[in-house]
Amino acid sequence: MQSFKPTTLYLAQWDILEKFPALRKDLLIKSLWPDKSFLDRKLTWEYIFMGPANTVTGLHNDFPHNWFCQFRGTKEFILFPPDQSAHMCPAAKYDWGATLSDINVSRLPQQARELASFEKARGIYARVEAGDALFIPKRTWHSVVSREPSISLGMFGLTPYEVATGGAWATLRDWAHHLRLYAHDNCTCHEKK
Numbered sequence: 001m002q003s004f005k006p007t008t009l010y011l012a013q014w015d016i017l018e019k020f021p022a023l024r025k026d027l028l029i030k031s032l033w034p035d036k037s038f039l040d041r042k043l044t045w046e047y048i049f050m051g052p053a054n055t056v057t058g059l060h061n062d063f064p065h066n067w068f069c070q071f072r073g074t075k076e077f078i079l080f081p082p083d084q085s086a087h088m089c090p091a092a093k094y095d096w097g098a099t100l101s102d103i104n105v106s107r108l109p110q111q112a113r114e115l116a117s118f119e120k121a122r123g124i125y126a127r128v129e130a131g132d133a134l135f136i137p138k139r140t141w142h143s144v145v146s147r148e149p150s151i152s153l154g155m156f157g158l159t160p161y162e163v164a165t166g167g168a169w170a171t172l173r174d175w176a177h178h179l180r181l182y183a184h185d186n187c188t189c190h191e192k193k
């Protein structure tokens, strides 16, 4: 097994619709993810991922569902359902919407403990090409590699029930983090001095 050197040049999690709200019409967000009823009315938010070949997004799970849409290029996913969490080495590092993993898929040969755990996991492989959409159920662990220069859209969504339960918990945790009561020195949102 070889280490893999990822491309670090990557515009990831760009809130494109905040900068260019008119794009909402082109992206047809509501038709891709229609609300079946009032109770199903989703709060959605979207991020663009744009980069060359060989970008790597590390293993993590997100608390909302995600319709992942590939506009250009090809990406490969490995996905593991939530029942594989025992093998995913969840990290202590704080991230607002995600649980990160200590497993670094690009450096597995150097990670004996994590490799031993990861080898026990059962997951699936998915490949997305331009025009494909991949539904990633909430809390599904995944890691992503671009095989070609790519543009993708991650569309996350929560129903009112999920906002009231998972969303409220995430907000409380975020307050605790910003009040420096929780993981204040170990997070993805604050720069190290």
Ligand SMILES: O=C(O)CCC(=O)C(=O)O
Pocket: 049, 055, 056, 057, 062, 066, 068, 075, 142, 144, 145, 152, 153, 154
């Ligand atoms: O495309 C990528 O590099 C990462 C996508 C991802 O992790 C997500 O949408 O949750």
